[in-house]
Amino acid sequence: MAAGLAARHQVDLVECIEWVGVECLNEKSDRTYTNILKQGYREDNGLMLESDTDEQLLMYIPFNQVVKLHSLIIRAPAEEGPKTIRLFANRQNMGFGNVGDFPPSDVLTLTPEHLQGKPVLLKYVKFQNVRSLTIFVEDNQSGSEETKIQKLAIIGSTVETTNMSEFKKVGHS
Amino acid sequence: MVLEATMICIDNSEWMRNGDYAPTRFQAMADAVNLICGAKTQSNPENTVGVLTMAGKGVRVLVTPTSDLGKILSCMHGLDIGGEMNLTSGVQVAQLALKHRQNKHQRQRIVLFAGSPVAAEKKTLEAIGKKLRKYNVALDIVSFGEEDEGKQEKLDSLVNAVINNENSHIIHVPPGQAILSDVLISSSIFTGDGEGGSGFAAAAAAGAAAAALDAHGGFEFGVDPNLDPELALALRVSMEEERSRQEAAAKRAAEEAEKNQTEGGESSSQGGDIAMTDTSSAPPVLVADKGPDFMDEDTALLEQALKMSMAEAAGAASTQGAGDVPVGEGMSEDLVMALQMSMHEAAGAGGSTTTPADTDISRVLGDQSFVSSVLASLPGVDANDPSVREVLASLQEEEKRKNDSKGKDTEKQG
Numbered sequence: 001m002a003a004g005l006a007a008r009h010q011v012d013l014v015e016c017i018e019w020v021g022v023e024c025l026n027e028k029s030d031r032t033y034t035n036i037l038k039q040g041y042r043e044d045n046g047l048m049l050e051s052d053t054d055e056q057l058l059m060y061i062p063f064n065q066v067v068k069l070h071s072l073i074i075r076a077p078a079e080e081g082p083k084t085i086r087l088f089a090n091r092q093n094m095g096f097g098n099v100g101d102f103p104p105s106d107v108l109t110l111t112p113e114h115l116q117g118k119p120v121l122l123k124y125v126k127f128q129n130v131r132s133l134t135i136f137v138e139d140n141q142s143g144s145e146e147t148k149i150q151k152l153a154i155i156g157s158t159v160e161t162t163n164m165s166e167f168k169k170v171g172h173s
Numbered sequence: 174m175v176l177e178a179t180m181i182c183i184d185n186s187e188w189m190r191n192g193d194y195a196p197t198r199f200q201a202m203a204d205a206v207n208l209i210c211g212a213k214t215q216s217n218p219e220n221t222v223g224v225l226t227m228a229g230k231g232v233r234v235l236v237t238p239t240s241d242l243g244k245i246l247s248c249m250h251g252l253d254i255g256g257e258m259n260l261t262s263g264v265q266v267a268q269l270a271l272k273h274r275q276n277k278h279q280r281q282r283i284v285l286f287a288g289s290p291v292a293a294e295k296k297t298l299e300a301i302g303k304k305l306r307k308y309n310v311a312l313d314i315v316s317f318g319e320e321d322e323g324k325q326e327k328l329d330s331l332v333n334a335v336i337n338n339e340n341s342h343i344i345h346v347p348p349g350q351a352i353l354s355d356v357l358i359s360s361s362i363f364t365g366d367g368e369g370g371s372g373f374a375a376a377a378a379a380g381a382a383a384a385a386l387d388a389h390g391g392f393e394f395g396v397d398p399n400l401d402p403e404l405a406l407a408l409r410v411s412m413e414e415e416r417s418r419q420e421a422a423a424k425r426a427a428e429e430a431e432k433n434q435t436e437g438g439e440s441s442s443q444g445g446d447i448a449m450t451d452t453s454s455a456p457p458v459l460v461a462d463k464g465p466d467f468m469d470e471d472t473a474l475l476e477q478a479l480k481m482s483m484a485e486a487a488g489a490a491s492t493q494g495a496g497d498v499p500v501g502e503g504m505s506e507d508l509v510m511a512l513q514m515s516m517h518e519a520a521g522a523g524g525s526t527t528t529p530a531d532t533d534i535s536r537v538l539g540d541q542s543f544v545s546s547v548l549a550s551l552p553g554v555d556a557n558d559p560s561v562r563e564v565l566a567s568l569q570e571e572e573k574r575k576n577d578s579k580g581k582d583t584e585k586q587g
Binding site: 020021022023025026027029030052053054056060093095096 | 306338
C-alpha cells in the first residue's frame with residue numbers, strides 16, 4: 001500500500017542524469033551505455049549495451065540534483081540479460097577490484113519477468129538522498145561471457161532542491 | 174580530437190644509462206615523453222597527461238593527470254636512475270591514476286616506455302592486459318633497448334590482450350636506427366585512433382623534418398627563407414641563372430660530341446668502297462650559298478647522319494665488301510636482300526649528307542667576311558686587332574689543310 005502510494009509520484013529520472021559524468025566499464029566501444037539510457041535509443045530493442053571482455057558491467061550514473069530512487073525498469077534478452085545486480089548509492093570511482101569492499105545499498109536478483117520490463121522495486125529507504133548511482137552487473141542469466149541490456153530506466157522522484165544546472169545569470173535589461 | 178587522459182610510464186632503471194640511443198636511452202626517452210605530452214595536450218585543450226616512474230624505490234607518480242604542460246615537463250628533470258623496472262605494478266598504478274581522473278568523459282590511455290628487460294611472466298601480463306581492457310584503458314608501448322628474454326613477445330601479448338578497436342599500439346625501436354622521438358612521431362602512437370592524427374603531430378613532424386634537414390646543411394642555400402626572403406630570392410635567381418648557363422654549356426658540349434661522332438661515321442663509311450668522291454669533295458661554299466633553309470636542312474641531315482653512324486658505323490667499317498650484312502643462316506633471302514639494300518642506301522646517304530654537316534663550323538669560320546662582320550658587331554672586340562687576325566688566319570689555314578687531306582683520301586680511294 002505504501003509502495004503503491006509512493007509509486008504515484010514517481011517519474012522517469014532520465015532528465016536528471018548528468019550525462020557528462022556517466023561512465024560504463026567493460027562496455028563494447030560500439031555498444032555503449034547511451035543505447036540503454038538515452039531517450040529514444042532505449043526504446044529500440046536493436047540498440048543494446050554489451051559487455052566486452054567478460055559478463056560484468058559497471059555503470060556509474062551521477063545526477064544533476066539529489067533524487068530518491070524507487071525502482072528500475074530493465075529490458076534485456078532472456079539469455080544474455082543480467083541476473084545479479086548490486087547497487088551502490090553515492091560511491092564514486094568504483095572499479096571491478098573494489099566492488100566487494102563496500103556493502104551494497106541493494107542487491108537485485110532479476111527474473112525473466114523483470115527482463116520483460118516489469119519494474120524492479122528497490123529498498124526505498126536506502127535511496128533517499130542519492131547524488132550518484134553505481135550499478136554493478138555481476139553475472140547474467142545463462143552464465144555466458146556476454147551480457148546484453150536493451151533498456152534501463154530509473155524511476156524515482158526529485159528532492160526539492162535547486163537544480164544548479166538551471167541556475168542562470170539574469171541580465172538587467 | 175580525442176578527449177583523453179594519458180598516463181605515461183617511464184622507465185628509469187639502470188638499463189637506461191646505456192648510450193645506444195643518442196645521447197643516452199634515458200635522454201632519448203625524455204625527449205620522446207616531452208613530444209608526446211605536447212601532442213596530447215595540444216590535440217584537445219581538455220586533455221590531461223600524468224607521468225610515473227616504474228623503477229627506483231617502487232612506482233612513483235610524478236604528476237597526476239593535468240593539462241599544465243609546464244608541470245609535466247618540469248617533473249622530468251633531475252630524475253634518479255636506478256633499480257629495476259616493475260612493469261606490472263607500474264601499469265596498475267597508472268590505471269588507478271586514470272580511474273580517479275576528474276573528467277569521466279576522458280578516455281583513458283597508458284603510454285609505456287620499456288627500455289629494460291621485462292621480468293614478468295607472459296601470463297601475468299596477459300591478465301593485466303585483460304584487466305586494462307575491462308576498464309576501457311588503451312595501452313601504447315614503446316619498446317626499445319634490451320631485446321632479450323622474449324621481451325618483444327611478452328609486450329606483444331600484453332598489447333594484444335588490451336587491444337580493442339585498434340586503440341592500442343606497440344612499436345619496437347631498434348638501437349642506432351634513428352632518434353627515438355623521430356621514430357615515434359611518424360608512428361601510430363601519434364597518428365593513430367583513425368582521426369588522422371592531431372594537427373600538432375603533423376606540425377611537429379614537419380618541424381622535425383626541417384630540423385633534420387637543417388642538421389644536414391638543410392635550407393637550400395644555408396639561409397632560412399622565412400628569415401630573409403629577399404636574400405633567399407636573390408640566391409635562388411642566381412642559382413637558376415647558373416643552372417641554365419650550365420645546361421647550355423652541356424648542350425653545346427653534346428653537340429660537339431655529336432659532330433665528332435658524325436665525322437667518325439663518315440670516315441668509316443668512306444672506308445667502304447662506295448663511290449662518293451664527287452659529293453665529299455664538293456666545295457663547301459656551294460652548300461653555304463643555299464641560303465635561308467640551310468640551317469633546317471642541316472639539322473635534319475645531322476640527325477640522319479647520327480642515326481646512321483650509330484647503326485652502321487661498325488657494320489660498314491667491318492664489312493669491306495659491298496655492304497655485306499652478317500646474317501643468320503635461318504634468314505630468308507628476301508630479308509637478306511632488303512637489309513643489304515638498306516645498308517647501301519644508308520651508307521650512300523650518309524656519305525652525301527655528312528659532309529656539309531661536318532664542316533659546318535669550319536665553313537662558317539672560313540667565310541672571313543662573315544666572321545669579321547660578326548666580330549665587328551661584338552662590343553669590345555676590334556676586328557682589326559692583330560691577334561684576332563692571327564687567329565682567323567690560323568683557322569683558315571687549318572680548314573684548308575683539312576680539305577686537302579680529305580681530297581687526298583678520296584683520290585687514293587678513287
